[in-house]
């Protein structure tokens with residue numbers, strides 16, 4: 001069975017707002033469901049460690065994925081990962097795989113033992129044209145595989161990847177690698193700006209470890225029931 005960190009939820013809900021009250025409201029709606037939250041650069045830039053601590057104080061049982069996408073020289077990234085994870089001990093944090101082997105190894109070393117560390121292979125905003133403009137020689141798929149292998153060599157726990165890359169990465173990196181998958185849309189919901197989408201059930205059946213789902217929950221009239229419906233769609237499956 002594909003890797004999934006024990007005692008972590010199948011879904012992390014993306015809170016893409018620099019707004020503590022909105023985040024608290026959403027956490028309250030999700031409280032009691034088996035869903036964690038993903039806090040990213042918008043939230044952290046506006047509200048910092050203190051903002052995350054507020055959430056943890058109010059919702060101590062909600063697992064958090066800190067989507068920081070760190071990218072800098074190894075020493076700096078190690079310092080940032082240590083500062084963040086030793087204080088907050090989130091379930092997950094991430095870096096950019098393109099920071100290279102030494103950067104990822106330093107991040108791994110610095111990460112608190114209660115936090116799993118993932119890498120972003122390549123931003124989904126890159127298309128073939130953008131990737132060649134940026135000077136990368138391999139096409140998108142080849143680069144994703146190359147970055148996933150490098151991430152595994154560095155000893156990280158897994159990667160963030162598109163649902164359409166699950167097969168490829170599972171074949172390359174095996175079942176013990178954690179795959180955190182955004183770009184998920186329940187059947188019948190708005191795609192928004194996501195181009196390559198998949199339903200929650202399809203992505204889990206393909207071998208995702210966790211799903212990142214934002215707007216289908218956060219912009220629903222009733223976030224709690226939307227979240228519950230998504231969880232129900234996974235019921236009966238073997239993960």
Ligand code: C5P
Nearest residue numbers: 014016123124182183194212213214215
């Ligand atoms: O609202 P939606 O479900 O599209 O939100 C998806 C979340 O996953 C957002 O926080 C977005 O930044 C993030 N994400 C993504 N694609 C990636 C990596 C992260 O959509 N490759």
